[in-house]
Amino acid sequence: MIQTFSDPYTQQTTGPDGANFADLAKQAAQLMAESEVPVAKPGEAGVKVMHFIKKAAEADLEQFFQGWGSVHDAVQDACPDFAHAVRRHVRSHYVPQGDKVTVYFGPDIEVHHGLASMWFENETDLAAFRSYQRLLVEKLGKEGLMNAAESFFLYVKEVSIL
Numbered sequence: 233m234i235q236t237f238s239d240p241y242t243q244q245t246t247g248p249d250g251a252n253f254a255d256l257a258k259q260a261a262q263l264m265a266e267s268e269v270p271v272a273k274p275g276e277a278g279v280k281v282m283h284f285i286k287k288a289a290e291a292d293l294e295q296f297f298q299g300w301g302s303v304h305d306a307v308q309d310a311c312p313d314f315a316h317a318v319r320r321h322v323r324s325h326y327v328p329q330g331d332k333v334t335v336y337f338g339p340d341i342e343v344h345h346g347l348a349s350m351w352f353e354n355e356t357d358l359a360a361f362r363s364y365q366r367l368l369v370e371k372l373g374k375e376g377l378m379n380a381a382e383s384f385f386l387y388v389k390e391v392s393i394l
Contacts, residue, residue, distance in 0.1 A: 233263075234329060262343055263330020269304070269321035269348075277319035277351035281361050283385040285346035291377045293345065297325055299377040300346055307367045314364035317357035322349045344383070358387065 236242060287296040301323075308315050324347040352358065365385060372378035 262341065263327045264324035264347060265327050266322050266324045269323050271318050271321050272315050273319065275319045275353070277353050278389065279352045279355055279358065280388040280390055281348075281350045281352070281358070281385055282388055283348040283350070283365060284344040284383060285348070285372075286343070286379040286382040287345040288376050288379050293326070293328070296345055296377050299375055300372065303368060303371045303375065303377070304348075307364055307371060310367060311360065311364045313360040317352055317360040318350050319353060320349075320351040323347075324349070 237247075285300070287293065291299075304323075326343060326345040350361065352361065369378060369380050369383070373380050
């Protein structure tokens, strides 16, 4: 993928054509590495939350990733309703080498260094997520790891389109 998007033809001919069919100022594109986070009660889930996290400018990327993992563990322990409600959790880490790919989409792509995708059985479980999210943001902020002003979350319902 990096090789294809780094090719001069892609960057000089195919890529610029994106402005003819996409609003490049309103997009997000970045390469991330996903990993499953173990959950207490894995299972089917119909409601998804996507939590986009931007690291603090002064935080090193590896320091952010490690801190995010340890803060998550502490916050999950402090939020048993969240730990009980989440059915699947995937943590995605920004891969800087992917910038060779995202340049294809334009020069001003907004980078979020972490993305937590979490699935819950139903909408009533989202209150547990909010408790978890507030404490996570507070602790990551206190440790100087997160830019809360430029982080956000979305409630999502996944559907299959065939």
